[in-house]
Amino acid sequence: MELHKIESLLEKYFEGETSVAEENQLKDYFSSAGVAPEMEPYRPMFAYFKQAKAETAHKTFELPAMKTNRVAWLSIAASAVVLLGVGLMFFNRPQSQDLGTFxxxxxxxxxxxxxxxxxxxxxxxxxxxxxxxxxxxxxxxxxxxxx
CATH class of the missing domain: 1.20.5 (Single alpha-helices involved in coiled-coils or other helix-helix interfaces)
Incomplete structure (x- = not known):
């Protein structure tokens, strides 16, 4: 690949303006044997990206089972408290007030x-x-x- 084109792709890459196809061209170039000597410092970076992409997690994580029964009872209890509060507010308000008539x-x-x-x-x-x-x-x- 032409050195000038690689330099312009690297510049675009560091600016964050490359497409996926252009990034793949850079990865292919730096993983090949014909890398120009002035471009050698970038080779480990692209090798790391290739290696990091291939890595997978081997440990499996299990999330604790959610206790749906407990959640259901808590939501029922919260609803009951709200309804009780609203009911007490409406039923305990004074029907009529004597405002001081003599x-x-x-x-x-x-x-x-x-x-x-x-x-x-x-x-x-x-x-x-x-x-x-x-x-x-x-x-x-x-x-x-x-x-």
């Missing part, structure tokens, strides 16, 4: 006062927290005046 106006007034006192206390806590933020802003502007 027949006596005095009781309604006292309960409303309690709710408003609770709300007022929480709002006052929030305002106190904002005072700290305001102090922080005042100190920040005194240390870092805006431009």
């Amino acid at each position: 027949d006596d106006p005095e009781v309604a007034f006292r309960e409303t006062q309690k709710a408003l006192d609770l709300l007022s206390g929480n709002v006052n806590k929030g305002i106190q927290g904002m005072q700290y933020v305001q102090e922080y802003e005042d100190v920040k502007t005194s240390v870092f005046p805006s431009k």
Whole structure:
């Protein structure tokens, strides 16, 4: 085979652009006796590829048998748990809620006062927290005046 053609095939081979037929031409060339002296360094590489292709595994591997009975029972148990959870969610929800209707106006007034006192206390806590933020802003502007 022409040396120039082998060089171009090797270049294509190392670029990953050869076809299977071209790779077979290279393997045949490097396994023949007429390899050019400047191409001798590539001969062991192609000999290795030929040898590696011929190798086969002699040890047999057996995969453990899958216990289908166990898997079936686990899937049935998981389905039962899901169905039980969904059933409990639907059957245990409250039918109707008494949202605080009062027949006596005095009781309604006292309960409303309690709710408003609770709300007022929480709002006052929030305002106190904002005072700290305001102090922080005042100190920040005194240390870092805006431009």
